[in-house]
Amino acid sequence: MTTPGRNTTRRKPPHVLANAPFRKLWTAMSVCSLGDWLNIIALTALAGNLTAGSGYKVQSFAIGGVFVAKMLPAVLLGPLAGAFADRFDRRLTMFFADLARFALVLSIPLVGAYQWIIVATFLVECVNLFWVPAKDATVPNLVPRERLEEANQLNLLVTYGTAPVAALLFAVLSVADELLSGFVPFLGAGDTYLALFVNAFAYLASAVIIFTLKDISKATVKATEISTPSVLKQIVDGWRFVGGDRLVRGLIIGMLGAFAAGGAVVGVAKIYVQQLGGGDPAYGVVFAAVFAGMASGMFFGPRLLRELSRRRLFGLSIITAGVVLAAVALVHNLAIVVMLTVLLGACAGTAWIIGYTMIGLEVEDRLRGRTFSFLQSLARVTLLLVVAVTPTLAGLFGRHEVVFRREAVYVFDGSSLVLLVGGVLAAVVGFVALRQMDDRRGMSILADLVAAVRGQSPTQESAEQSRGMFIAFEGGEGSGKTTQSRLLAIWLRDQGFDVVQTREPGSTKVGMRLRAILLDAVHQGLSARSEALLYAADRAEHVEKVIRPALHRGSLVISDRYVDSSLAYQGAGRALDPADVVRINRWATGGLVPDLTVLIDTPPSVGLARLGGAADRIESEPLEFHERVRREFRALAAAEPDRYLVVDGTLAQEQISLLIYDRVREILPDPVPEESEDATGTIPVIRD
Numbered sequence: 001m002t003t004p005g006r007n008t009t010r011r012k013p014p015h016v017l018a019n020a021p022f023r024k025l026w027t028a029m030s031v032c033s034l035g036d037w038l039n040i041i042a043l044t045a046l047a048g049n050l051t052a053g054s055g056y057k058v059q060s061f062a063i064g065g066v067f068v069a070k071m072l073p074a075v076l077l078g079p080l081a082g083a084f085a086d087r088f089d090r091r092l093t094m095f096f097a098d099l100a101r102f103a104l105v106l107s108i109p110l111v112g113a114y115q116w117i118i119v120a121t122f123l124v125e126c127v128n129l130f131w132v133p134a135k136d137a138t139v140p141n142l143v144p145r146e147r148l149e150e151a152n153q154l155n156l157l158v159t160y161g162t163a164p165v166a167a168l169l170f171a172v173l174s175v176a177d178e179l180l181s182g183f184v185p186f187l188g189a190g191d192t193y194l195a196l197f198v199n200a201f202a203y204l205a206s207a208v209i210i211f212t213l214k215d216i217s218k219a220t221v222k223a224t225e226i227s228t229p230s231v232l233k234q235i236v237d238g239w240r241f242v243g244g245d246r247l248v249r250g251l252i253i254g255m256l257g258a259f260a261a262g263g264a265v266v267g268v269a270k271i272y273v274q275q276l277g278g279g280d281p282a283y284g285v286v287f288a289a290v291f292a293g294m295a296s297g298m299f300f301g302p303r304l305l306r307e308l309s310r311r312r313l314f315g316l317s318i319i320t321a322g323v324v325l326a327a328v329a330l331v332h333n334l335a336i337v338v339m340l341t342v343l344l345g346a347c348a349g350t351a352w353i354i355g356y357t358m359i360g361l362e363v364e365d366r367l368r369g370r371t372f373s374f375l376q377s378l379a380r381v382t383l384l385l386v387v388a389v390t391p392t393l394a395g396l397f398g399r400h401e402v403v404f405r406r407e408a409v410y411v412f413d414g415s416s417l418v419l420l421v422g423g424v425l426a427a428v429v430g431f432v433a434l435r436q437m438d439d440r441r442g443m444s445i446l447a448d449l450v451a452a453v454r455g456q457s458p459t460q461e462s463a464e465q466s467r468g469m470f471i472a473f474e475g476g477e478g479s480g481k482t483t484q485s486r487l488l489a490i491w492l493r494d495q496g497f498d499v500v501q502t503r504e505p506g507s508t509k510v511g512m513r514l515r516a517i518l519l520d521a522v523h524q525g526l527s528a529r530s531e532a533l534l535y536a537a538d539r540a541e542h543v544e545k546v547i548r549p550a551l552h553r554g555s556l557v558i559s560d561r562y563v564d565s566s567l568a569y570q571g572a573g574r575a576l577d578p579a580d581v582v583r584i585n586r587w588a589t590g591g592l593v594p595d596l597t598v599l600i601d602t603p604p605s606v607g608l609a610r611l612g613g614a615a616d617r618i619e620s621e622p623l624e625f626h627e628r629v630r631r632e633f634r635a636l637a638a639a640e641p642d643r644y645l646v647v648d649g650t651l652a653q654e655q656i657s658l659l660i661y662d663r664v665r666e667i668l669p670d671p672v673p674e675e676s677e678d679a680t681g682t683i684p685v686i687r688d
Ligand SMILES: Nc1ncnc2c1ncn2[C@@H]1O[C@H](COP(=O)(O)OP(=O)(O)O)[C@@H](O)[C@H]1O
Pocket: 475, 476, 477, 478, 479, 480, 481, 482, 483, 484, 610, 611, 649, 650, 651, 652, 653, 656
């Protein structure tokens, strides 16, 4: 029973950060993330600087080694650590892990040798393997179920959002390091020690925060359920499930290409920047540029070129990323490289977010979860390979100078080569992804792009671009569309054309059910919007299953009613916003427009009088409704006289037919001269 006056709706739980224990954990997470990123940047820079005197090759290998040491533990030992998190107290696990990381990172400047960087990096990552599942398993204990997604998003935000912050912080600390080197005994230019100290103290700060976090209850959620099985097993299983789906295949190939392009820059940034005369601060800036670009791509990308098909934007952004990457490789100017890197990141971020959203929206439920986890494992492995392999490859290639007529020397080194090859590969991958999943095949991408840049809707597909021809009949009730479309079909078949005669609504299996709902006089309560959507749904099915395949076969398609009926009946008749009706129908039909629309213009009083039998839902609308419909049909035809034939529906049937034949004859594809038909006796076929 409810008490009057009391708010009976369940109150929304407060924001997840209002929850003090979670806020503490999140703060610790943020600090650690910042430390992690600082760690990878500082250590790769340090590895490069320590080996600076030993030549290009050694230096490249040294940097690649740090990346490998960083990534290897997760791939090799991931599943073991999850089990550990369930068996021990999570607060203490995290606390001691933080202390261990603090000590290990602090030891690096104290030892100051390359070998120790590798060992310490490997150990820090091993410790991370305990920290992360303990943290992941703690979140569901602190946060109510309905807030879990929000918590995960915040988690993701700090995991990647701290990267550009750390990179810029690194740039600042490198400058400070250099400035202070004269006064503070421990510091020297290029030793990145200041960054490592900040990194170490971030772990210490996290340890203190975690220690005060007394509310972590004993395990109710098992970390083993959260942490993933072996990465390799996930990938193999995942591919078995999703590899057969064309769309998913295209998405995954493309997203990995985007990811790898960003990874290639990160992998060789240190040596490349050094070749361009930049020091550690510049390295920090390039690193930040990749992530800042990615973040802006993820944020702005989906808002970009709204009129362009998302699938096309996806493919195009990867191709652009590839081209930009190649430009990064060839342009040896630090400032331009930084700007291009932001652009590269933005393209990669756009592709990634569009791909992610598309998996969410278009991949069937059964496959979606697997697709996401497959993608994440694969992304991790790809990143590992890319950041580890790129500096190594760069090292193998070495450094070459190209001399142009003695005046100009162009240095082409391994890092340029790797970036160039990476760019070409990314462009190819983008191209493959586009081919795999293009939803506007046969339509010019350039024209779409130009239209989208101008904020216009994409060029509509005329059936001419496929091999067949598409004629639609429109008009009010009883105007004679059915009669005339049948006669036209007979006339065309007599001439040997392959004709598909069809109508809306109800020419497909699903369409028949929709038609029953739409025209059944019993369904009086249907709202105008659902009516418009149901007609559009019927049309989408009609276009995809009947019209488009027939056009691709080269047939002539004659449809009794098409999009204009919706504009007239739902737009004008039901007074919906015409722009909305246009938009949903463009989406439903993929922009397919008839080559010719025949409007049989008949006064409603005449047409309705011709109809016998019970009126269906729409026929029984008042006369005024039908007048509005007629006016709209006429207005549509007047706006595009080239694509319409308007005939007076009160004329005699035969007269109307002749007018229609005359007009259709003009646009018939490949008219076969009568003599040749007589001569060969062959049936004319429609070709381009
Ligand atoms: N030009 C015309 N003059 C008189 N009656 C016609 C004409 N065209 C069709 N009819 C008749 O009108 C009725 C409705 O025609 P139909 O082709 O089914 O129209 P629609 O498909 O537009 O509702 C039919 O009985 C048909 O024989």
